[in-house]
Each structure stands twice: as structure tokens, then as C-alpha cells.
Amino acid sequence: MTPLSDLLETEPYVATAGVELFATTLSSQAIPVDTVDWRPPIPGTETALAHVMADERRAPANAEALARMLASTAELVDVRPASAALGLEPGEFLHAGPPVDWDHASGPLRGALVGAMIFEGLAGTPEEAESRLSSGTGVSLMPCHDRGAVGPMAGVVSPSMWVFELRDEANDGTAWCSLNEGLGKVLRYGAYSPDVIDRLRWMSDVLGPLLRMAVRRRGRVDIKGIVAQMVQMGDEGHNRNRAGTLMLLRELLPDLIDSGEPSAKVAEVVRFVSGNDHFFLNLVMPAGKLQTGAATGIEGSSLVTVMARNGTDFGIQVAGCGRRWFTAPANTPDGLFLGSYGPQDANPDIGDSAICETMGIGGFAMASAPAIVRFVGGTVPDALRTSRLMYEITAGENPAYALPILEFRGAPTGIDVTLVARTGILPQINTGMAGRVAGTGQVGAGLVQPPAECFTAALDALAELAGDGQVPPLRSSG
Incomplete structure (x- = not known):
């Protein structure tokens, strides 16, 4: 150890943690600085973290969960009405997110x-x-996830709507998602004007049947595989799906043309899909549901x-808690607005499309x-910084989804509740914004993070499941 009297005779060595201002100031004076990326855990999580970290099942369970996620496949096998694919009966509606009733439903969900109801x-x-x-x-209302499905924004699925079926x-998993209507005034954003209903009817009468014919022929x-290519072509799979949509159309176009259907109908379908850059999102989402759902029920994960x-x-x-929901009030995205809309018009965060971030x-x-x-706000350095930060809260990397700008590093995969609690870093989601008033x-579109309370509640539940006398008792909730 260097005696205190010698400090002025040796070169200073500075290590900093936390606020960057000190490190930046020293660096500007040509003083070498080592920045330690350390953050305190989320306040109040220390005891629960001790329980979960001491659970001997955790490491092998997370390894198994990650292995299942990385091994998952996702193939489009059919396009069918929701009544046939999901067993929905008249009057049964699926919706995005955790369970909610009409009295507590948001404006966009009510509108959808x-x-x-009118469509049916x-x-x-x-x-x-x-x-x-x-x-x-x-x-009756039920979350899409309870039926193995996912729905963008309001996520409403009714019996007569058609869905993609992926395997x-x-x-040995199956997942479903409705067909994408496009942007603007559409049902999933809570709009229900006559043109919205007419579009849904066309999708059920023309789009769904022709896509089914093409998929079954092909x-x-x-x-x-398409997702893997699109993330190397400038798509991130949530709010940008341009390359993915065109690659899907390339796969299906020959069989659409050879289907024997009138050329006017085929042209109508091709024009609709090619003109809707978000069309492929509704295939990314069930692919994500298959990937993350593969880990459901692994005890200790x-x-x-x-x-x-x-x-x-x-x-x-969370994998170790099965299908139990951990909820907290949703935050409102911060981003860019269309036309004359502003922050006062935006509804809190909505949709199952955060499955995209869940999958990495x-x-x-x-x-x-x-x-x-340019669509959700922020800057290019922000985007780079965000992706690098997400590795801090994930268990591994998915080589199938390699990010070229990061030297083809695999996408950060497997959000770990303990890492979120230990670092205080929350997942970053980019999303569309629905108007808070039904029908808007x-x-x-913008950026949003989940409320930390979801993760701390899940951590407490994992701690309760882990308790076997090896760690101190949980703090009193009284």
C-alpha cells in the first residue's frame, strides 16, 4: 500500500462510478480516468435479491430457459379465422396486456x-x-396471452378476424396474431369509424383467405429466418418492418399469382401488403411469443x-412464476406526434408488441x-447506447439476430429480473402511441420504459418461492 506521504510523488489514479460529470471534467484536463459502470440496486430489493440469488436452482434454470429461447423456431404454417384457430365463440374478445375489465379499460381499448362489437x-x-x-x-374479455396469442396496441381479436398461426x-409451441391493418385510424389504435369496419370486413373476406391459400400452397x-435478415437490413422488428414485409411478400407472391384467384383480387392484396410497412410486425410478435414462451414454467428461473x-x-x-401477472400503472411514451397531436392526446403505453423487446x-x-x-425520437448515438445498455440486464445473446453495427454481436436476450433490480436499468421499448380518447x-410514436414495480413484485414472488431457510427471512410488508 502506498503511504499517504507518497501520494503527491506518484501519478494519480482515478476511478469513478455514477454521475459522468466528474469523469468528463477530469478527462477534459487530460487526467486518465477509469469509469466503473456500477449502479445501486433498486431501493428496497436487497433482501429479496439475497433470497433469489441464493436459490441453487436459479443458475441452471436460467441456463435452461435461455437455451430453450435460443433453440426456438418460428414458422408460419397457416392463416385462419380466430374462431377456428383460437376457439373464440361469439361475444368472446381477446385484448392486449394483463387482465382488465370494461370499467378500467383505456380509451383505445374501449374504442377497439x-x-x-360492430364488426361482429x-x-x-x-x-x-x-x-x-x-x-x-x-x-367476455380475456388477455391474448392467456390463449397463446399476441395483439398489437389494443390487441382486440374477435371470432371473425383472421390470424397468423406460427409453430x-x-x-412444441404454437402462437397466433391478428393481421395488420396498417397505420392511422385503425381498430388496434381504438378507431371504429365505418371505413375501419369496412377494412376489417375486406381483410376477412379477401386478405385472409388469399393469404391462407398462398401459405398452404407454398x-x-x-x-x-426473415427476422434474422431484417435486423441486418435496417429493421429493428417493432416500429420498423419494411424489409421484413417485403421479404414475406417475396415468399408468398408466386403462390398468390398461381392461386387461380382473379388478378384484381391478387393485385389488391399485394398492393395492401406492400403499402403497409408494418405488416410483418404481426409475424414478428408471435415469433417472439414462441421464443420467450418456451421458458414458461421453469422453476427457479x-x-x-x-x-x-x-x-x-x-x-x-417470469419463467419461474408461470403465467402469473405482475402489474403496475403503465407509463406514457415520450416521442414524436402526428399532425397537431401532442402529449396531452397520448394514452399510456398499450399493446402486446413489447414481446419484441422481450425477445431481444x-x-x-x-x-x-x-x-x-426519425419515427420514435432520440438520436443515433442514443440508439447505439440503448442497445449496449440492454446487455446489462439480459442473460445472454441470440446469435440468430446479429447486430452488424455492434460487430455482429447477438441481440441481448433473456431479461433477468435480478439484473434489473441489481442495476436499476429498465428495458427500453419503442412503440406507437394511441389517442387516449376512444375513436381517435x-x-x-415514441420511447417508453416499464414501471420498476413490475420487476420488484416479480422479484418478491421469486424470493417467496426460493425460501428454504438458507437466507434471511423476507422483510415485513406491514
């Missing part, structure tokens, strides 16, 4: 449910639809399998899609 012929007017939904007469043969489509929002609450699920792309892969900042539609 009203539109679905269960109500003739918005007022009649609202009355039936409010009373619950002949109507993961490695883990055979399985490797969606995971602290990896996140679901992040989802219903416009009121944000909810997560979307906001986690912004480094590979610098153009996304999309008002913008």
Missing part, C-alpha cells in the same frame, strides 16, 4: 372493443356496443417471458436500425 354484428351503433360492454351482457417445433415460411400493456396497466410474466429486438436492437429515431386512432 366497440369496433369489434353484436351491436348496430357505438352506443349500443358500449351499453352491452358496460353491462357485460353476452360479452415452434423445437419446443408450405411453411421460416419467419425466424428469473427470466422474463412476457412484457405487455393494456393501456391502463403494464404487466410482466425492437428497442433492444435500435443500434441496427438508426433510421428508427394513432397520434404518434
